[in-house]
Amino acid sequence: MIKLEQVSRVFPGSEVPAVVDLTMTIGDGEVCVLVGPSGCGKTTTMKMINRLIDPTSGKIYVNDQDTSKIDPIALRLGIGYVIQEIGLFPHMTIAENVATVPREKGWPRDRINQRVDELMHLVGLNPGTYRNRLPADLSGGQRQRVGVARAMAADPPILLMDEPFGAVDPITRARLQNEFLRLQEQMKKTIVFVTHDIDEAIKMGDRIAVMRDGRLVQYEEPDKLLSMPADDFVATLVGRNRSIKRLHLIKVNDVVQNETPFVTPEASVDEIRSAMEERKTNTVLVVNAVNKLQGVISRAELKGVEGARAAQIAQPVQNTVEWGATLNDALAVMLNYGERYVAVVNSREELKGVITLNYLLDLVRDDAAA
Amino acid sequence: MRKYHWLAIALVVALTLALVGCGGGAADEEWVFATDHEFSVRPDGLPDLQNVYGFQFDDVITMDLGVTYGALKEGQVPAAMGFATDGRIKAFGLVNLVDDKQFFPVYNPAPVVRAEVLGEYPEIEEILGAIGPRLDTDTMIELNGLVDIEGQDHKQVAKDWLLSQNLIDPEAPEGTKGPIKVGSKEFTEQLILGAMSVFALENAGFTVVDQTGLQGTEVARSALEEGEIDTYWEYTGTAWLVALGHEEPITDSEEAFQKVSAEDLEKNELVWLDYAQFDNTYTIMMRQADAEAKGITSISDLARVINER
Amino acid sequence: MRQRNRVLGWTVMPLFLLACGAFTIYYFVENPGGAMAARLLIYPNVFKLIQQHVLLVVVSSLLAIATALPLGILISRPRFRTLGLVVENVVNVAQTVPSLAVLALAFTFLGWGFNTAVFALWCYSLLPILRNTYAGIRSVSPSILEAARGMGMTPGHILGRIELPLATPIIMGGIRTAVVINVGTATLATFIAGGGLGDLIVTGIGVRRTELILAGAILSAVLAILLDHLLSQAEAEFG
Numbered sequence: 001m002i003k004l005e006q007v008s009r010v011f012p013g014s015e016v017p018a019v020v021d022l023t024m025t026i027g028d029g030e031v032c033v034l035v036g037p038s039g040c041g042k043t044t045t046m047k048m049i050n051r052l053i054d055p056t057s058g059k060i061y062v063n064d065q066d067t068s069k070i071d072p073i074a075l076r077l078g079i080g081y082v083i084q085e086i087g088l089f090p091h092m093t094i095a096e097n098v099a100t101v102p103r104e105k106g107w108p109r110d111r112i113n114q115r116v117d118e119l120m121h122l123v124g125l126n127p128g129t130y131r132n133r134l135p136a137d138l139s140g141g142q143r144q145r146v147g148v149a150r151a152m153a154a155d156p157p158i159l160l161m162d163e164p165f166g167a168v169d170p171i172t173r174a175r176l177q178n179e180f181l182r183l184q185e186q187m188k189k190t191i192v193f194v195t196h197d198i199d200e201a202i203k204m205g206d207r208i209a210v211m212r213d214g215r216l217v218q219y220e221e222p223d224k225l226l227s228m229p230a231d232d233f234v235a236t237l238v239g240r241n242r243s244i245k246r247l248h249l250i251k252v253n254d255v256v257q258n259e260t261p262f263v264t265p266e267a268s269v270d271e272i273r274s275a276m277e278e279r280k281t282n283t284v285l286v287v288n289a290v291n292k293l294q295g296v297i298s299r300a301e302l303k304g305v306e307g308a309r310a311a312q313i314a315q316p317v318q319n320t321v322e323w324g325a326t327l328n329d330a331l332a333v334m335l336n337y338g339e340r341y342v343a344v345v346n347s348r349e350e351l352k353g354v355i356t357l358n359y360l361l362d363l364v365r366d367d368a369a370a
Numbered sequence: 371m372r373k374y375h376w377l378a379i380a381l382v383v384a385l386t387l388a389l390v391g392c393g394g395g396a397a398d399e400e401w402v403f404a405t406d407h408e409f410s411v412r413p414d415g416l417p418d419l420q421n422v423y424g425f426q427f428d429d430v431i432t433m434d435l436g437v438t439y440g441a442l443k444e445g446q447v448p449a450a451m452g453f454a455t456d457g458r459i460k461a462f463g464l465v466n467l468v469d470d471k472q473f474f475p476v477y478n479p480a481p482v483v484r485a486e487v488l489g490e491y492p493e494i495e496e497i498l499g500a501i502g503p504r505l506d507t508d509t510m511i512e513l514n515g516l517v518d519i520e521g522q523d524h525k526q527v528a529k530d531w532l533l534s535q536n537l538i539d540p541e542a543p544e545g546t547k548g549p550i551k552v553g554s555k556e557f558t559e560q561l562i563l564g565a566m567s568v569f570a571l572e573n574a575g576f577t578v579v580d581q582t583g584l585q586g587t588e589v590a591r592s593a594l595e596e597g598e599i600d601t602y603w604e605y606t607g608t609a610w611l612v613a614l615g616h617e618e619p620i621t622d623s624e625e626a627f628q629k630v631s632a633e634d635l636e637k638n639e640l641v642w643l644d645y646a647q648f649d650n651t652y653t654i655m656m657r658q659a660d661a662e663a664k665g666i667t668s669i670s671d672l673a674r675v676i677n678e679r
Numbered sequence: 680m681r682q683r684n685r686v687l688g689w690t691v692m693p694l695f696l697l698a699c700g701a702f703t704i705y706y707f708v709e710n711p712g713g714a715m716a717a718r719l720l721i722y723p724n725v726f727k728l729i730q731q732h733v734l735l736v737v738v739s740s741l742l743a744i745a746t747a748l749p750l751g752i753l754i755s756r757p758r759f760r761t762l763g764l765v766v767e768n769v770v771n772v773a774q775t776v777p778s779l780a781v782l783a784l785a786f787t788f789l790g791w792g793f794n795t796a797v798f799a800l801w802c803y804s805l806l807p808i809l810r811n812t813y814a815g816i817r818s819v820s821p822s823i824l825e826a827a828r829g830m831g832m833t834p835g836h837i838l839g840r841i842e843l844p845l846a847t848p849i850i851m852g853g854i855r856t857a858v859v860i861n862v863g864t865a866t867l868a869t870f871i872a873g874g875g876l877g878d879l880i881v882t883g884i885g886v887r888r889t890e891l892i893l894a895g896a897i898l899s900a901v902l903a904i905l906l907d908h909l910l911s912q913a914e915a916e917f918g
Contacts (some may be wrong), residue, residue: 052829076831087826091844101830150830160829375916383741404872407882411715432882433872437791441872444790 002026002049002190003159008088009044009214018044020214026207027156029188033205035195035237041214042194046160049192050079077105080151080159080189084167084231087147094120094146095131101154103147117237119149124179141172148180152187159191166198173362174329178201201246202226203326210234222249243364247327250363255327256344256353262287265294265311269302272310285343285351286314293317293343293351320345323352327363330355335342383636401676403427404442404450406435407651414475414619416451419654422473425673439464442655451674454507454653455559457515465658466507468668470548474652475619477607478548478646479559481567482634487600488641491547495643497574498601501566502646510559510648517558524558528565538573545577553599555590559650563603588614595638604628605650606642623649685729688912696905700722700729703897712890719879719891729898731874735793735865736906747805748850751812752838763813770810778803778864786871796873800864804857811853814844851914855907862903865894876902 002025009019019041026032034042047053048060051072060067067075083201088097095116102112120127123145135143150342151159163171165180177200184191195201201208202222210225210232210233218230226246229235238245261275262286275284276299286294295314305313319337321330323346333342340357374611397518398525409415410432420426431447442450443462452459452465475662481498507509516522532538550571554564564582581599584590593599606626609615614633623645631642654669666672704725711717719725754763778799785799819842825836843850869877876895883891 047829050829052825073831073833076829079831081826081829083822083826083829089823089827089841100827100832104830104832104836143691217852376914378916406885407869407878408885411718411882411886412716431872432869432874432878433791434870437786437871441791446792483826 001028001061002192003061003062003064004045004292005046005059005061007045007048007055007060009041009048010056017056017214019048020250022214022216023215024209026190026192028190030206031184031191031193031204033195033201033208034211035198035201035205035208036211038196040211042196042211043162043207044214045211046162046192046194049158050076050081050160060285062133071306076272077101077154078156078158080154080156082147082159082161082164083150084144084147088143088150089134093132093134094125094138097135097146098150100150101156105154115153122152122183123149125149139172140168141176144168144176145179148183157190159189161191161193163195164193164317166195166197168170171332173200174325174332178322178325178329180204185324198239198367199245199248199328202245204327210237244328247331247360250327252321252325252327252330252344252355253323253352255359255363256355257359261285263297263310263350264288265309265314266309268304269308269313272297272302272313277303283341284310285317285354286310287351291350293320293345293349296343310353317343319343321355322347327355327360331357331360383423400679401428401449402447403430404438404440404447405430406451406468409451413500414485416474417650419473419669422672423669427676427677431632439655442657445657448660449654449656452653452655453650454651455510455514455648457511457513457518457558459515459653459655460508460511461515461519463658464655465661466653466655467661467666467672469651470668470670472621473669475607475621476612476623476649477605477651478627478645478647478649479563479603479605479621480627480631481601481643482594482604482609483601483641483643484594484597485639486597487550487633491550491576493574494550494571494601495571495641498567499643501532501563501570502644504537505646505648507648510646513562513608514558517562520611524561525565528562529569530567532569532573532616538569541568542572543575546547546575548577549579550601551579551581551599553584553590553593553602555587555602556583556585560603567601567603594640607647607651609634680834685912685915688908690906690914693905696901700898700901700905703894703901704908705895710890712888714759715886716883716888716890717804718881723736723856725879725894728874728876728878728895729902731793732865732876734861735796735800735868735873735875736858736861736902738798739865740804740854740861742797742801743804743808743857744854746801747808747853748812749806750874751809751850752816752843754809755816755842756815767813770806771805774806774810778860779867780868780875782864782871791871791873793868793873795871796865800861800868804861807856807860808850808853811849811856815849815853816842819845820850829871834886847914850890855910858906858910859903861905862899866899872896 006018006024007022008017010017022045034045036042044053048055049062049067051067054068054362061108062075089100091265098116098119099112099226102115107115111213116131117127120130126140127144130138135146138146144167147164165176168176181204193204202225203220203334207219208222208225209219212233218225218234225234229238261281263272263275263284263286265286265288272284276282280297286297288294294311297310297313297315301313301315319333319339319341320343321333323344330342334340334357341354343354344352346352384516387615390519402414406418410430416430417510427449433441435452438450438452439456439458439462441447442464442468458464459466480502483494483498486548513527516527517524527537533540548571552561552564552567552571561582568578568580568582581593584593587608590599590602606623607619609630610620614630620629627642627645634640634642656666661667664675666675700710704722707724708720708725710899711720716835740762749783754766755760780797782799785802789795789798823841823845824837832840865875866880867879868875869881876899879891883895
């Protein structure tokens with residue numbers, strides 16, 4: 001648990017305080033997102049937690065310990081810290097970067113190596129391939145992953161993340177966010193997450209702290225932030241399309257449907273037709289015996305292929321989202337591929353179902369009416 | 371990998387220390403000679419000097435000419451080369467060793483006057499000719515020292531000395547004859563000699579145009595030949611080798627004077643007046659106390675002491 | 680491939696330069712161009728001068744590294760930042776003082792000889808190393824430093840594992856500049872009895888013997904290239 005009590009910070013030479021009288025509590029296992037325009041004090045607030053910046057007044061407690069009484073080095077070793085990919089050490093290999101904190105803690109070499117491999121697997125980087133590469137050899141997304149792995153190396157209960165996904169393209173960012181949310185489900189870390197992107201805040205946060213001019217304007221769960229903005233500033237920040245923003249809050253896991261019919265790869269054209277008739281759709285998905293998605297067949301493709309099997313006609317499916325993605329991601333994929341549905345697959349590429357555009361429209365319409 | 375790096379660094383340090391160790395050895399040897407660059411290789415310099423006198427210094431350290439006096443004074447070398455009338459010789463307690471085998475070419479200075487001027491004012495021969503014979507090496511060292519070491523004005527030094535020798539009166543009369551244009555080269559000794567000429571001529575009632583301080587032998591000599599100046603002090607050896615273009619140096623003062631004055635009069639209508647006793651040539655110096663303790667007064671003595679070790 | 684280039688860098692190039700030097704010595708000793716130059720251009724003398732020259736350069740450079748590096752690190756610490764800016768400007772101005780003047784000043788205070796020459800060379804080569812150490816460390820991106828600090832690295836480890844390794848190319852640039860300048864400046868040591876290849880050059884100027892000047896100049900140029908090459912190899916090795 002992290003507790004801030006009437007914390008203020010004034011930078012020398014500046015008349016306006018960066019943070020004013022901030023009081024908030026971040027519960028264990030919670031993702032708290034600090035959001036607001038640049039200069040609102042969100043980063044300063046975060047850096048006061050690991051004492052990169054010391055508060056001018058007020059107290060900060062981490063697990064009920066007054067941080068001003070803990071040696072800053074010891075404090076920081078117990079708190080993971082992620083900043084944008086530019087924070088990687090360019091002269092060290094990926095493995096050395098990830099091993100930073102364990103090395104500082106003086107772990108034995110074997111244990112460090114083992115932990116590095118473990119973490120690289122965890123963030124989806126093959127240690128055999130990437131261990132000895134330099135950050136410059138990696139893509140932006142891969143570097144962000146290394147940043148996350150490095151912060152988690154010594155398994156700290158708390159993570160501070162300063163715009164950790166800020167420097168990559170939107171599609172990669174969405175993937176990284178989803179991966180991270182999946183990880184967080186297992187890890188249950190206490191996370192302070194700084195961003196200026198309200199969409200990211202709504203997607204990532206269990207609770208969102210909106211800051212302005214060094215003050216906490218509203219500290220609320222995303223749902224409530226959207227439905228009951230405390231003032232005009234918050235309302236403007238979350239924007240007019242609040243119902244669409246809520247798509248960030250809903251995971252595909254919760255709403256996946258089974259409207260689109262499946263057929264086996266061995267199905268004949270007749271069988272495919274009858275499956276379409278039965279559900280009154282123009283497409284069927286081809287799924288094999290272990291539930292892996294093999295492809296898609298539309299009605300138009302059935303002409304003149306009498307006698308063929310489903311596996312021969314099926315086209316590859318690209319419009320998929322992964323288990324754990326949000327409805328907003330699903331909508332983005334639909335728009336991207338110009339399809340009226342997306343297939344939801346899990347990490348082993350097993351088909352979990354589909355989500356259709358009509359469903360999303362209904363949802364947004366209901367929401368707006370409510 | 372890391373171990374190998376430390377090894378490399380250790381090796382570099384060890385090599386350096388070893389090099390320093392070897393380098394320090396040279397100064398311990400007994401008879402080390404300090405010389406400037408030119409003297410170390412010229413034929414009338416160190417190599418033939420050692421041949422003529424038949425000895426060999428243990429080691430030779432090369433340095434700028436101005437540095438040799440200090441090196442000798444501080445006792446880091448027992449012997450050094452320099453120029454015989456340098457003011458530092460007295461000031462630093464050094465002594466010139468006598469060139470008893472007349473190895474070094476002679477460089478006695480004398481006033482050189484254009485024959486035309488001397489024809490008009492024959493008394494100049496007596497006026498300027500009186501100065502040289504009174505100037506011995508010790509005197510010139512002292513006068514140079516007053517300017518170079520004690521920072522006195524060269525004109526004052528020249529005047530004081532002329533007065534002490536009763537060569538001039540305290541107050542010069544109004545100039546009625548002349549004018550005579552007096553030149554000199556630019557270094558201390560030349561400035562003093564030039565100033566002496568100026569005062570002596572003024573004392574004899576000449577109007578004098580002071581052209582002293584000309585840049586080097588070439589300039590002074592051509593100024594004299596072309597009549598831009600009427601007189602300046604030149605060294606016999608310099609005139610013989612540079613102005614008259616001979617190759618073989620002369621090592622006897624009288625012989626040099628005779629040959630130079632005869633040739634210059636014939637070829638250039640220049641008259642050499644009586645030459646100074648002192649000889650501003652290369653010299654081998656030792657510390658005075660050291661030389662006395664070892665009973666060394668000449669280069670032959672030095673050679674003997676070195677060879678008898 | 681990289682391994683092979685490294686091995687070649689440590690062997691072929693230095694051997695080539697040594698061969699160049701050896702040929703230069705051989706050529707001028709065999710063709711001294713007259714009796715005067717021949718008195719200096721004899722094998723033991725030339726080797727002695729080279730040894731003196733190397734010694735002047737190596738000792739002064741090592742001393743300069745040993746002082747300028749810690750000093751540069753010190754003035755790059757946040758609490759000395761203003762001092763650092765002052766030093767940086769002073770260094771830039773001081774660099775314009777001619778090396779001969781530094782040598783002359785050192786002579787005035789310390790007298791003549793090898794030690795004075797080393798002192799003057801040390802003074803003169805401090806500056807590029809100091810400046811580059813400071814600049815190199817200051818060039819490390821603040822976000823990298825903040826990441827290191829935020830993860831709980833101690834100041835010592837930040838310096839040793841982050842700042843210095845990242846500043847190494849710039850620091851090595853300073854060291855290489857200093858050493859190459861030193862090889863040239865060391866030829867002036869001869870004026871104050873510091874020995875070295877300047878003996879050949881200055882004597883050559885005094886008695887107008889081109890062979891002496893060329894021998895001294897070529898050998899010191901070869902020495903400069905050799906040392907620079909070895910340092911760049913060392914940089915690749917340790918960097």
